[in-house]
Amino acid sequence: MIVKTTEPQLSAAADSPGPAGPPVAPGLSPVWIAQRLIRFNTVNPPGDEAECVQWIRGVLDRAGIETRILASDPRRPNLVARLPGRGLEPPLLLHAHVDVVPVEGQEWTRPPFGGEIVDGELWGRGAVDMKGHLAMMMAALLRMRARGDVPPGDVILAVVPDEETGSTVGARFLVERHPELFAGVRYAIGEDGGAELGLGPYARLHPIVVAEKRTCWVRVTLRGPGGHASRVASGSGVVNKLRRLLESLADGGLGVQHTPVVDRMLKELANALPPGVGERVDAFRVAPEDPSVLDGLDESTVRYLRSIVQHTVSVTVLQGGTGTNVHPTEITVELDGRVLPGGFTTEEFLGLLRERVGPEPELELFVEGELSPPPRLDAFYDRLVKVLKAKDPDGVPLPIVTTASTDARLFSSRLGIQCFGWMPLLHAPETVYRDRLHCPDERIAVSALEFGTDCFHMLLSGAG
Ligand SMILES: [Zn+2]
Known part of the structure; x- marks a missing residue:
């Protein structure tokens, strides 16, 4: 068994906030980002997401990505970042929560806020739900900036607190008090998806929550x-x-x-x-x-x-x-x-x-709960499928209904945005992903984080 922690690859300064500077180093990997996110204890309640959100702001600011902080409770801020596009498409929203569920009473093999990498897996609370997912989104945005890729439409990243206990100071606050930030958005990508449905031995499914x-x-x-x-x-x-x-x-x-x-x-x-x-x-x-x-x-x-x-x-x-x-x-x-x-x-x-x-x-x-409009599986859904097919030709993208409810309900019911749960993951067939949600020993394969980042980068750059 190998235990190691990765170090910041090219941008050690990313640990402290600083003014906007030149584009960030391309080596800022999703694994490194996810590790840092996991090490902030954002267990909700109480959440206390401020330090984590400010760290994210520092990373994005240094890459020259515009950010805004919006908060009804200063200890629990929201961050909205915007990467300008070419104006060829409506803005696309990515949304992710940084709070996590408690670990009390659970028997963990590894420290839940350690962010350790063991045998190719990153361990810790939030690795799957959903700091690992947020790390893919951030790494893809940073890669876009570093390479000078301009997306077809603006990309908005909303990082929110409080998803696990009702979203009052998180997504609900944003859609009720700052709907103008999402003007023109037709599609959004958030959490869930990526689960293997327990059918891994039969087919490599890529569920997309519709x-x-x-x-x-x-x-x-x-x-x-x-x-x-x-x-x-x-x-x-x-x-x-x-x-x-x-x-x-x-x-x-x-x-x-x-x-x-x-x-x-x-x-x-x-x-x-x-x-x-x-x-x-x-x-x-x-x-x-x-x-x-x-x-x-x-x-x-x-x-x-x-x-x-x-x-x-x-x-x-x-x-x-x-x-x-x-x-x-x-x-x-x-x-x-x-x-x-x-x-x-x-x-x-x-x-x-x-x-x-x-x-x-x-x-x-x-x-x-909020009543959302019926789902539409239109050209944007087809793009999500196309990206997955390009990155995993033998995999099978699949539209699914989730039994859970996420912040997507607020963006869809309040703002009419068509939301998808899209967490592109490439798993070994035996991986039991869903059983790790809210459970002890939550962890995610390093290769899965890299696969997801590649998929997000392809989608954001318009190549899908
Ligand atoms: Zn979640």
């Missing part, structure tokens, strides 16, 4: 008669109501819905897989009501596929009861609801939920 599910969190309140628990509970007792509620939601979803974007995804996926597996995915596409056709595939892949053909509802937080010897009179249950893309309204979702749980339980929608 739509996200929408968060709709619901609190269910159940009430019933109390009484001494030394006697059996009443049939109308609140625990019996809880049992019936859990049974009604046991399969995790609210029934299959056909959406064009999922249909296209499953069609392309079926075509990319070897015949036996591909046929089963196609059978699932035609009749998702029967997921047993997927038996034998990786369990998390099956759960993912089942989650993109229906609105899902997961029971997460249960609260109630005051004493072991007292039948409770009230129990609340929180549901993590995720609504499919394609314009489904909150009312439709709540209507289906009501059908499931019956007329009695009180339902309160306490978090409602």
